[in-house]
Amino acid sequence: MAKKDMIVNAIENGTVIDRIPASKSLMIVRLLGLEDDETCSVAIAVRVKSNKIGLKDVLKIQGRNLSPDEVAALGLIAPGVTLVTVRDYEVVSKTEVEIPNEVEGILRCINPTCATNFREPVVPSFQITTKKPLLLRCNFCDRVMLEENVLAQFI
Numbered sequence: 396m397a398k399k400d401m402i403v404n405a406i407e408n409g410t411v412i413d414r415i416p417a418s419k420s421l422m423i424v425r426l427l428g429l430e431d432d433e434t435c436s437v438a439i440a441v442r443v444k445s446n447k448i449g450l451k452d453v454l455k456i457q458g459r460n461l462s463p464d465e466v467a468a469l470g471l472i473a474p475g476v477t478l479v480t481v482r483d484y485e486v487v488s489k490t491e492v493e494i495p496n497e498v499e500g501i502l503r504c505i506n507p508t509c510a511t512n513f514r515e516p517v518v519p520s521f522q523i524t525t526k527k528p529l530l531l532r533c534n535f536c537d538r539v540m541l542e543e544n545v546l547a548q549f550i
């Protein structure tokens with residue numbers, strides 16, 4: 396087995412997130428709430444040599460798949476990562492995560508008086524108005540958020 400395949404194939408069931416820009420893996424851990432999720436095991440490889448992108452991080456999550464909302468949020472903080480679903484040690488799907496058109500839940504609105512920040516049942520949601528530079532608009536209060544506002548939520 397080639398060395399690069401070991402990283403992808405070492406889990407039985409779950410998710411591998413590959414080609415993460417170096418040092419963004421911990422943001423993804425926080426985005427997915429993996430620190431507090433006792434149902435899964437997580438392996439983090441930091442600054443792995445990659446022919447394509449120089450140094451990269453790799454996240455292996457045993458026993459957990461990502462919801463569509465989580466994939467969308469992942470596309471905001473680390474577009475271009477490779478999302479691999481593994482079942483019985485086999486890769487069943489492999490996709491490149493793109494910047495979504497909208498995202499629901501996970502992110503918080505930066506407007507402290509936004510309804511999503513003080514009325515519990517209201518799930519925050521945002522439209523992505525431009526991708527380069529990244530701009531999001533809150534569906535509840537119309538506040539515009541920048542990429543740095545998004546990244547700051549997971550540092």
Ligand SMILES: [Zn+2]
Nearest residue numbers: 504509533536
């Ligand atoms: Zn808002």
